[in-house]
Structure formats: structure tokens, C-alpha cells
Amino acid sequence: xxxxxxxxxxxxxxxLAGHQTMEPDCAAMAHAAGINYxxxxxxxxxxxxxxxxxxxxxxxxxxAIATGSLDRDLGNLRQYLDRVRRHLDTDIxxxxxxxxxxxxxxxxQIYAVLEELHNWKIKGWIRYVGATVHSRPLALELIxxxxxxxxxxxxxxxxxxxxxxxLPAALRAGLxxxxxxxxxWGALLKGxxxxxxxxxxxxxxxxxxxxxxxxxxxxxxxxxxxxxxxxLSVLQAAQLMPKEVAxxxxxxxxxxxxxxxxxxxxxx
Numbered sequence: 001x002x003x004x005x006x007x008x009x010x011x012x013x014x015x016l017a018g019h020q021t022m023e024p025d026c027a028a029m030a031h032a033a034g035i036n037y038x039x040x041x042x043x044x045x046x047x048x049x050x051x052x053x054x055x056x057x058x059x060x061x062x063x064a065i066a067t068g069s070l071d072r073d074l075g076n077l078r079q080y081l082d083r084v085r086r087h088l089d090t091d092i093x094x095x096x097x098x099x100x101x102x103x104x105x106x107x108x109q110i111y112a113v114l115e116e117l118h119n120w121k122i123k124g125w126i127r128y129v130g131a132t133v134h135s136r137p138l139a140l141e142l143i144x145x146x147x148x149x150x151x152x153x154x155x156x157x158x159x160x161x162x163x164x165x166x167l168p169a170a171l172r173a174g175l176x177x178x179x180x181x182x183x184x185w186g187a188l189l190k191g192x193x194x195x196x197x198x199x200x201x202x203x204x205x206x207x208x209x210x211x212x213x214x215x216x217x218x219x220x221x222x223x224x225x226x227x228x229x230x231x232l233s234v235l236q237a238a239q240l241m242p243k244e245v246a247x248x249x250x251x252x253x254x255x256x257x258x259x260x261x262x263x264x265x266x267x268x
Contacts, residue, residue, distance in 0.1 A: 001149060001174050001175065001176060002176060002216070003037070003064060003094075003095065003128060003150060003176050003216065003217070004064075005036060005061060005062050005063060005064050005094070006060065006061040006062075006092075006094075006127075007061040007062055009036065009062060011036055011037040011064050011216075011217060012034055012035045012036050012037055012217070012235065013210055013216070013217055013218065013234070013235065014035055014037075014206060014217065014218055014219075014220055014231065014232070014234050014235055015035065015037035015038065015039055015066075015178065015217050015218070015219045015220070016030040016035050016037070016038050016039070016048070016219075016220060016221075016228075017038075017039045017040065017048075017180070017219040017220065017221040018039070018040035018041060018045030018047075018048040018049075018221060019045070019047075019048070019221040019222060019223045020044070020045065021047075021223045022045070022047040022048055022221075022222070022223055022224075023047065023223065023224050023225050024047055024050070024051065025051065025225065026047065026048070026051060026222065026224075026225055026228050027047075027048055027050075027051025027052050027055060028051055028054070028055065029225055029228055029229070029232075030228060030232070031055050031059070031063070033232045033235065034232075034235050035232075035235075036062060036063045036064060037063070037064045037066065037217060038052055038055075038063065038064070038065050038066065039065075039066040039067065039095075039178075039219060040066075040067050041067070041068070041099070042067070042069070042080075043083060043084065043087055049087065049088070052065065052088060053088065053089070056088055056089070056090055057089070060090060064094035064095065065088065065090070065093055065094050065095075066093070066094055066095035066096070066097065066130070067084055067093060067095075067096060067097070068095075068096055068097025068098060068099040068130060068132060069097075069098075069099055070098075070099040070100045072105070072106075072109045072110070072112075072113055074112065074113065074116050077113065077116065078116075081093065081096065081120065081125060081126070085125075091124070091125075092124060092125060092126065092127060093125065093126045093127070094126070094127045094128060095126070095127065095128040095130045095150055096117055096120065096126040096128075096129065096130060097130035097131060097132045097150070097152060098110065098113045098114055098117065098130070098131045098132070098148075099132040100132055100133070100134070101131050101132065101133040101135070101138055101142070102133070102134065102135055102138070103135055103137075103138065111147070114129060114131065114147045114148060117129040117130075128149045128150050129147075129148050129149050129150070130148055130149065130150035130151070130152060130178075131147065131148040131150075131151055131152070132151075132152040132153075132180075133151070133152075133153060134153070134154050136161060136162060136165055136166050139151060139153055139162070139166045140165055140166060140169055143166070143169045143170055143173050143175055144169070144173075146173070148175075149175070149176075150175070150176055150177075150178060151166075151170055151175055151176070151177045151178070152177075152178040152179075152180055152219075153166060153177055153178070153179065153180075154179075154180060154181045155167070155177075155179040155180075155181075155182070155209055155212070155215065156179070156181055156182050156183065156184050156188060156205060156208070156209060156252065157184070157188055157200065157205060157208050157248045157249065157251060157252030157255065158184050158187070158188060158252040158253070158255045158256040159181070159184065159252075159256070160249065160252065163212065167212055167214035167215070168214070170214045171213060171214040176216035176217070177214050177215050177216055178215075178216065178217045178218075178219060179209040179210075179215045179217070179218045179219065180218075180219045182202075182205045182206050182208075182209050182218050182219065182220070183200075183202055183205045184205075184255065187255055188200045188205050188251075188252070188255055189201070189202060189205075192251070192254040192255055194254055195251055195254055197247075197251075200248065200251060201230070202220070202222075202227065202230065202231055203230060203231060203233055203234050203237065204248065206218045206220060206231065206234045207234055207237055207239075207240050208240060208245065208248050210234070210239075211239055211240045211245055218234070220234075
């Protein structure tokens with residue numbers, strides 16, 4: 001299964017995600033360069049959303065919009081979906097995610113949420129049912145149970161344990177995976193004293209994620225047009241060579257460190 005626009009075009013390998021301080025015109029700049037997948041966590045991402053409106057007005061069938069919610073109340077979820085559709089003046093949202101599914105969740109509640117999203121798809125309100133999850137065991141549960149059609153999962157140079165189970169399972173199931181936290185919240189861009197070759201660039205991080213065959217798309221959330229312009233080069237970049245992949249894996253191991261930051265390493 002692949003993610004396509006309403007017109008049947010495949011989504012780009014790089015997707016633009018909202019950033020709270022994103023400069024105006026980033027959405028237009030990304031779209032002009034070939035990005036056709038746009039993601040926002042909620043309606044507070046004003047710059048991305050305002051930039052999206054004219055794109056949707058002229059090219060709705062050629063772009064995919066994605067959002068979601070961590071709310072588990074079905075009524076609240078429906079209200080959020082309706083607000084998104086009104087705000088962007090669109091009848092349908094391409095991908096809607098049950099966000100941040102975690103071990104703290106009630107699994108019965110998660111099933112109810114995903115069932116509701118599937119009902120929305122039948123009604124024509126959304127096109128793909130998605131789930132966002134850090135936990136690998138839960139990701140495997142979703143894949144094996146065919147509970148979602150798109151998986152958004154943490155994957156980067158430092159956090160590669162998904163390669164052992166989650167990504168192979170998704171590949172076998174034909175389930176597209178969207179990689180997020182590709183720069184490990186910027187930590188991969190800061191370098192390491194034991195790494196003399198210099199810090200990774202954002203483009204290195206996205207290319208690393210995209211070299212895995214299970215990763216369909218990498219999300220980028222630049223704050224400035226200059227950052228976006230650099231990141232857009234990924235659209236034309238060659239695939240990393242095995243030697244480069246091995247080097248970035250070694251770099252990622254250094255950045256991962258001793259695992260003292262529980263938020264960063266609770267689900268490696």
C-alpha cells in the first residue's frame with residue numbers, strides 16, 4: 001500500500017511538518033519544489049496552515065494533508081476533524097493519525113479510536129487511517145492486527161532499534177512508515193566531541209532515514225526558508241552508500257549516549 005493524493009500521485013519522500021515559528025511562505029516554497037505531503041499536529045501551526053490554504057484552493061487533488069489527535073474521546077476527535085475541514089475548506093483529510101499511542105493507553109480505547117477512524121474513511125471524511133507510536137511492541141501490535149494503514153514512527157541515526165522488528169514487519173505488511181524525529185530533536189546536528197568528522201546536517205539525517213526500504217517518507221519541520229531550502233535538496237539526492245550508512249550509524253551511537261535522558265531513550 002502506498003500513500004497517494006486524490007489524483008493518484010504518490011506522495012513525496014519528504015513531507016513538510018508544522019513548526020511553531022515557521023517563516024511565512026515555507027509551504028509555498030516546499031510545494032513549488034515538489035513536496036505534496038503536509039502534516040500539522042493541531043491548528044496552532046498558523047504559518048503552515050495559512051500557507052496551505054492557497055495551495056489547497058488551487059491544487060487540492062495534487063496534495064495530501066495529514067493531521068491527528070492524541071485525544072481518545074470520540075466526540076472530541078470528531079469536533080477536531082470538523083474544525084480542520086472548516087479551517088482548510090476541504091471535505092476530506094487525507095491522513096488522520098491516532099497520535100502518540102503509548103503503553104500508558106487503554107488498548108480497548110485505542111481500538112475504539114481506530115475503529116472510529118475507519119468509519120470516517122467509509123464516510124469519505126478521511127482517506128487513510130494512521131497511528132503515531134514510539135513503542136516498538138505497540139507498533140508491532142498495530143501492524144500485525146492491520147489496525148492502521150500508515151504508521152508514523154520514530155527513526156533516526158541514534159534510534160535504530162526499529163530496524164530489528166518494526167520496520168521489517170511494516171515492509172512485509174506493505175505498510176508505509178513515516179519517519180519523524182529524524183534529527184533527534186536537533187541533537188544529531190550538534191556534533192560530538194568524539195566525532196572529529198563534524199556534525200550531521202539535517203539533510204544527512206533525512207537521507208539516512210530514507211535509505212531504509214520501509215521508510216516511505218521523512219518529515220521535516222524547518223523554522224526558516226533557509227533551512228527548508230537546504231532540506232529540499234533531499235528530493236534530488238542520491239541514496240547513501242553502505243559506507244556512509246555505517247559511518248552515520250557509528251555517529252548515532254555516540255549521540256545516543258548512555259541513555260540517561262529517559263524521554264530520549266525510553267523507547268530506543
